[in-house]
Amino acid sequence: MKTSHYGLRVLIESILLEGFKEDQRYLIEKYPNQAQKLNKLLPKWISWLAARFGEKPTVEETHPFEDAIVTVQNFSDKDKSIGDKYRTNPQFKSAVDESFPLGERSWQTPNDVMNMTVDEMERIIGLSERKKQRIEVTKDDENIEGDRVGKVGPWNLWMPTSRGRSCKIAGYDPITLEPKTTWCTARIAGSNLFYSYVGRPGEKITLFYVIKDAPVEDNDWLSLGFVNGKLKLDGQSGGVSVNRKNIGLNTPLLKSVLGKHHDEILAKLTEKNKQLGGVHPARQKIADAALSAKALNYLIKGLSEEESADLVSLVIEEPTVADEVWIELSKNSKTKIKQVVVRRPNAPPEILKTLAGDSDRGVRSGVAGNPNTPPEILKTLAGDSDTRIRLQVAQNSSTPPEILKTLAVDSHDLVRAEVIRHPNTPLEALKTLAVDSDIGVRLQVARKTNIPPEILKTLAVDSDRGVRLQVARKTNTPPEILKTLAGDSDDFVRVEVAENPKTPPEILKTLAGDSAWGISGALLRNPKTPPEVLKTLAGDSNIEVRRAVAENPKTPPEALKTLAGDSEIWVRGAVAKNPNTPPEALKTLAGDSDSGIRNTANLKLKKLEPKQNESRLRELIRLMI
Numbered sequence: 249m250k251t252s253h254y255g256l257r258v259l260i261e262s263i264l265l266e267g268f269k270e271d272q273r274y275l276i277e278k279y280p281n282q283a284q285k286l287n288k289l290l291p292k293w294i295s296w297l298a299a300r301f302g303e304k305p306t307v308e309e310t311h312p313f314e315d316a317i318v319t320v321q322n323f324s325d326k327d328k329s330i331g332d333k334y335r336t337n338p339q340f341k342s343a344v345d346e347s348f349p350l351g352e353r354s355w356q357t358p359n360d361v362m363n364m365t366v367d368e369m370e371r372i373i374g375l376s377e378r379k380k381q382r383i384e385v386t387k388d389d390e391n392i393e394g395d396r397v398g399k400v401g402p403w404n405l406w407m408p409t410s411r412g413r414s415c416k417i418a419g420y421d422p423i424t425l426e427p428k429t430t431w432c433t434a435r436i437a438g439s440n441l442f443y444s445y446v447g448r449p450g451e452k453i454t455l456f457y458v459i460k461d462a463p464v465e466d467n468d469w470l471s472l473g474f475v476n477g478k479l480k481l482d483g484q485s486g487g488v489s490v491n492r493k494n495i496g497l498n499t500p501l502l503k504s505v506l507g508k509h510h511d512e513i514l515a516k517l518t519e520k521n522k523q524l525g526g527v528h529p530a531r532q533k534i535a536d537a538a539l540s541a542k543a544l545n546y547l548i549k550g551l552s553e554e555e556s557a558d559l560v561s562l563v564i565e566e567p568t569v570a571d572e573v574w575i576e577l578s579k580n581s582k583t584k585i586k587q588v589v590v591r592r593p594n595a596p597p598e599i600l601k602t603l604a605g606d607s608d609r610g611v612r613s614g615v616a617g618n619p620n621t622p623p624e625i626l627k628t629l630a631g632d633s634d635t636r637i638r639l640q641v642a643q644n645s646s647t648p649p650e651i652l653k654t655l656a657v658d659s660h661d662l663v664r665a666e667v668i669r670h671p672n673t674p675l676e677a678l679k680t681l682a683v684d685s686d687i688g689v690r691l692q693v694a695r696k697t698n699i700p701p702e703i704l705k706t707l708a709v710d711s712d713r714g715v716r717l718q719v720a721r722k723t724n725t726p727p728e729i730l731k732t733l734a735g736d737s738d739d740f741v742r743v744e745v746a747e748n749p750k751t752p753p754e755i756l757k758t759l760a761g762d763s764a765w766g767i768s769g770a771l772l773r774n775p776k777t778p779p780e781v782l783k784t785l786a787g788d789s790n791i792e793v794r795r796a797v798a799e800n801p802k803t804p805p806e807a808l809k810t811l812a813g814d815s816e817i818w819v820r821g822a823v824a825k826n827p828n829t830p831p832e833a834l835k836t837l838a839g840d841s842d843s844g845i846r847n848t849a850n851l852k853l854k855k856l857e858p859k860q861n862e863s864r865l866r867e868l869i870r871l872m873i
Contacts (some may be wrong), residue, residue: 271294271295272294274298279282279314285554289321289324291362292362296362300316301313306506311366312484313495315432315441315486316366318432318439319370319432320366322552322554323361325554330358330372330373331358334357335357337635340375345357348368348371355368358372360365364839367494374437377437388417395409399511400509400512400516402460403459403460403506405458405517406456406459407457408433408530411440414437414442415434417434417459418433418434418457419434419459419463420436428707431471431494433455434707439555440555444555452474452476452526454473455472455488456473457470458470458517460470466491466492468492470489470502471491472497474518474521476526477522479514479517481499483496540573541572544573544577556585557582557587559866560585564592575599586606587611590611590615590618591614591618592618594620597620600625603615604621604628609636611630613638616629618644621646623651626646626648627649629641630654635660638658639663643670647672652672653677656678656681675700678699682706691715694715695718701726701729704726705729707719708725718737720733723748730745730750730752734746734755739765743767746762746771747771748774756776757780760784761784768785772785779802782803786798795816797818800826805829808828808829809830809832812829821844823837825848834849
């Protein structure tokens with residue numbers, strides 16, 4: 249009984265794991281830029297995301313995927329500690345239960361995340377870090393009047409120019425740090441993505457906040473976003489134009505909310521955005537951070553490791569990044585920041601040298617895969633104890649031939665297989681890999697395009713049929729090797745030779761007498777099969793082979809004559825339809841026992857009569873002359 253329970257449990261676990269993998273694959277295909285984060289998440293978080301953003305979503309989430317995954321990653325990092333704190337810390341439990349009364353929330357404990365929203369997760373993170381105000385609001389941020397665009401009726405128009413001012417304008421409780429909106433750009437104790445929005449590469453985003461005097465209702469707080477110079481009102485929840493609850497705004501809804509003030513408010517915002525050239529002033533902070541270590545540290549202060557890494561990725565996309573900034577980033581204590589740095593193609597070689605000896609595997613992996621990494625560093629990393637590091641070196645487009653030659657005898661087959669794919673792999677390394685002890689490696693060599701003849705010669709006598717099959721089907725395999733493979737003991741290998749369009753006619757003629765299953769069909773599929781072979785195949789015992797020969801327009805007339813007397817109706821029918829069937833064969837078929845064949849043959853003969861008469865007349869005239 250225990251065994252059956254165990255087997256059932258294994259079956260259930262495998263089904264669940266397969267479901268998780270399918271969801272993960274779908275999300276990675278849909279959001280390829282988030283693949284690195286998705287690969288690191290545990291199954292329950294993939295399930296949470298799939299339920300909201302998967303192929304068949306079942307739960308509505310107001311925040312877009314790009315915002316939600318930041319919160320999910322932050323919460324997943326703290327999942328266990330938050331659950332432990334809820335069980336053991338009465339003050340924290342009381343704060344959570346007060347914020348989310350048991351009778352009103354859809355989850356029991358903070359570990360019960362499947363029914364939790366992004367805003368609930370952010371609120372719980374904030375409560376767990378109540379004494380840690382993560383976003384600093386400076387004295388300069390308090391002076392929000394500098395960000396006022398104007399006022400129309402009861403509506404205050406703002407364009408926040410910093411993260412701190414964004415929080416101050418949108419509003420938050422100074423004690424609990426709870427924001428008055430659900431905007432990810434205005435959180436003071438959670439994942440604040442203000443700079444990630446206004447600094448997003450490839451888009452010019454300007455955010456305006458339109459907030460009513462003494463706001464109370466959800467529509468008293470509005471975020472209106474201009475993207476590439478135009479106000480975006482697509483009704484998308486979690487987009488750039490939303491109300492306090494992150495519900496998307498469209499034109500009719502905005503007109504309804506703003507009423508008679510609508511046109512004047514939009515005119516002021518449009519004019520302001522036009523004055524800026526569609527470029528938000530806060531983008532300058534990102535440009536400044538690329539030039540100053542002090543500005544960089546201010547920008548990432550208070551952010552989680554994941555948020556800091558996301559923001560740093562924007563900073564180092566700037567055209568010019570100062571040396572002091574690269575040095576500051578390489579010395580940062582946050583591993584994820586260093587991982588971002590080493591994956592940038594513009595990372596200076598000196599910085600890559602510094603980080604090549606980092607204790608974190610992800611950092612070394614980034615160095616190993618960076619095309620800017622100097623050869624001497626790649627040589628060191630090619631001897632790293634971690635297989636994944638050596639794998640990155642083997643995949644690096646800048647890895648020189650001498651290092652690839654070393655990796656060709658690596659202890660791990662995956663590394664050796666990557667060496668085969670590399671365009672810089674030297675001939676000596678390929679020769680070594682062609683006789684590798686691992687069949688998978690030898691197969692990779694055989695599948696590689698433009699393999700030199702001397703290596704193909706070695707692979708053509710490989711002990712594994714799969715390797716020989718690959719050589720037999722390659723169009724650059726020399727005739728002498730194809731001749732060897734035409735005598736192979738394995739039927740499937742000879743079939744591949746028979747179908748290879750580069751196989752010389754004399755070898756195809758030899759194979760025409762091969763009785764192995766599939767040879768005849770392969771010869772018929774080969775566009776280079778000569779007429780003599782088709783003539784031989786006309787006498788094949790297989791009806792399908794004879795029928796295919798009868799249909800082939802290259803079949804010689806004498807073979808078609810023979811097939812016109814075939815015992816099978818399908819063969820004779822094919823001969824009747826063949827455009828090259830000679831008159832003598834058609835005359836035979838005109839008396840066929842099948843009416844369809846007779847009709848086809850007679851019709852074709854009638855069409856041929858004028859041509860035959862003209863031919864006879866020309867012959868008579870020639871004789872008379």
